Amino acid sequence: MSIDTIDLSLEIWRQKDSKATGNFETYALQNISTGMSFLEMLDVLNENLTRAGKDPVAFDHDCREGICGMCGAVINGVAHGPEPETTLCQLHMRHFKTGDTLVIEPFRSRAFPIRKDLITDRSALDRIIQAGGYVSVNTGGTPDGNTIPIPSATAELAMDAASCIGCGACVASCPNGAAMLFTGAKISQLCLLPQGQPERTERALAMVKAMDTEGFGNCTNERECEAVCPKGISIRNIARMNKEFVKATFFG
């Protein structure tokens, strides 16, 4: 682990609350260790701002291990920053160099209202899951796990889709503000597995409808979502969702 340090200029979106008008503020930051994570760099900035009597930058974060999906911001136009398959909390400062200017702004989408600075409200994604992103099974009385055999390759494919962390980067990077990678991943996971079959049709219709109700756009194959997804979710899941939706619409 290197102990080099770099100096940076940060342009950060500041917005007091949902109603306020936001603007970019510029901050200079010196001696940032390249071993730091991006969020640790923001911690340092916030400690400096606090000591100077200024309002620290509000940002969402929790696990700082790249799994919870809570963090996320757009860095120089790219959701979660320049490294592929990396959440913001797992982006390290060694990928930047002295003199760089970093433009940091929240995930922007009509369906994700800004709450403060870099914090947005992504509860629309929860409501998509509530529309049908589950298998309706009550607790208890379920059959032995091995009575539902699933080929290893199918389980792996379902797992590929299930690894979505719901961060919303796909929405923020999509020119149409579509949540189809997120929704497609959940629909795919469940339609691949035998457990998901009974509600397959109903689920596809309900979840697609929920996306529309929340104000998300539609996919036009820009592939920006796949490019920024920190978990490498493939747009094949969108194709699978479209197929599920068409089948459900025409064949019930």
Add this chain to the structure above:
Amino acid sequence: MELNANIPSGPLAEKWDNHRFSSKLVNPANRRKYRIIVVGTGLAGASASATLAEQGYEVSTFCIQDSPRRAHSIAAQGGINAAKNYQNDGDSIQRLFYDTIKGGDFRSREANVYRLAQVSNNIIDQCVAQGVPFAREYGGTLANRSFGGAQVSRTFYARGQTGQQLLLGAYSALSRQIKNGKVTMHTRQEMMDLVLVDGKARGIVTRDIISGKLSSHSADAVILATGGYGNAYFLSTNAMASNVTAAWRAHKKGAGFANPCFVQIHPTCIPVHGHFQSKLTLMSESLRNDGRVWVPKKPGDSRRPGSIPEEERDYYLESKYPSFGNLVPRDVASRNAKEQCDEGKGVGTTNLAVYLDFAEAIQRDGKATILKKYGNLFQMYEKITASNPLHEPMMIYPAVHYTMGGLWVDYNLMTTIPGLFAIGECNFSDHGANRLGASALMQGLADGYFIVGTCIANYLGSNPLATVEASEQPFTEALKQVQANIARLLKSSEGGPEGKLTVDEIHKELGLLLWDHCGMARNKEGLEKALKELPLIQKKFWDTVYIPGTGEELNQSLERAGRLADFLEFAEIMIRDALAREESCGCHLREESQTEENEAKRDDAGYSHVSVWEHMGDGEEPTLHKEDLIFENVTPSQRSYK
């Protein structure tokens, strides 16, 4: 404080069945009349919310994050245990029970642990039915792997994301009930206090993190599923928002706090590498299935690992513990890593690390097989450290991970406050002094899916409760108290930041105090010193902390300050508890209590009990009560993994 564990009579294997039969029921038509509050949406909270709503209760669920799916259970990587014996390798409920009791160093309750082992099999079935994509064998059956502290393969897993997949399963069950209108979900809400009416838990006060608005919520019972308090140490593997506030507030209202000094130190974390570090990242313990732990034989050997020949490497776990080798339990692995580093054989820039080497496994099984098993963990490690474990061994060091202490609960998971239940990591009950791998997920889901429902029905069915509304006096009083606490936190910030300290600066100071004196190894002198220094840090906090902004807005500094205020109070019972326990137990080495071979020495005659602390008022010394642990089915023996 009366500690009645309410353990059912009869043989161990029949206790839970007997108890379920003798527990009161609430008929389905009456359940909708009862309101239950669940705080937290991790494995325990989400599964309990979903299950109680399925049963027909009106559930209000609260979480601190923007979505219930973010709870820290997502971070568990390795797996979940169950006594399915799918591998035909001699596993059974009895063996899972025994391994868990032994792994916890005989400091947990027999009856609770046996019940945990019993329901473990239902958990797997439940999760499979929900569509959790567990790893499968080619024939389609569920795959298993082995884990620390066990000689059978009983761990079910979903790549390195088992916690996440199980949580998403519970979250989906919760989402279904939110859609059904049976769960009212409150996100971005922090529980600030517990409200008692006539001595019973009847509600909570919360703060909306976005607006700062305080509100009261009433119910017939309150379930806390708020996780552990490892962040008291500042650096830990816990998520940043994990805190002790809800449990501590309940404690101050009369709930006993059990074994607060039992904190698990996880052996395989990425080492600390700078003072700016905000948290530690855990590498799954499952890596020890194929990784070999070693250090250079010669202290101060600073060569690259590849240049150190085999004969100059010390595979200390394999030589010291031949039958368990690299799979010794977490406490043994952690303590030995510390010991090697203390002897000057640590590696890396700080010399506070040991190697976890996959070279032999890669040679034996090929890169593809190893990557299939651990690919995402390798990737995670490389992202953080810029070093690829395929080419160079990982560096690991122990870190604060899971807390085995928590609110004291009886067999019904009820605290010493009637109507207040604690489930998952926030109770103390199942893990003793040391938690084995893959058993936290098991406990969270066991409590939430399969146990708390019976206990809630029994409580509601046997206690007539008057209706209370959140507008009544005990609620308005609690609300006022919370307002006063927030005003007190902000007081020292008047007049600007000049000469003051930030919340994190003080938190780091507390963390160091606890790590140095109440960490992996403790002694009387150090603990007494810590007890003297703690009030100075507390005073520094109240006199000089600077918090920008107000309480009536989104204010992350204020949120952290409130949690730190509670950690600062809580630290006192942590230290007192460690001081009172003059034995080594689990991963808690009291330096005064060691065997001739420098292994931890338990003292069953003196300490075969749960230590339960009672809050006697602010500024008063807390009182220690003891629940004796009675072993009828296992004989406590010196743990040996040789």
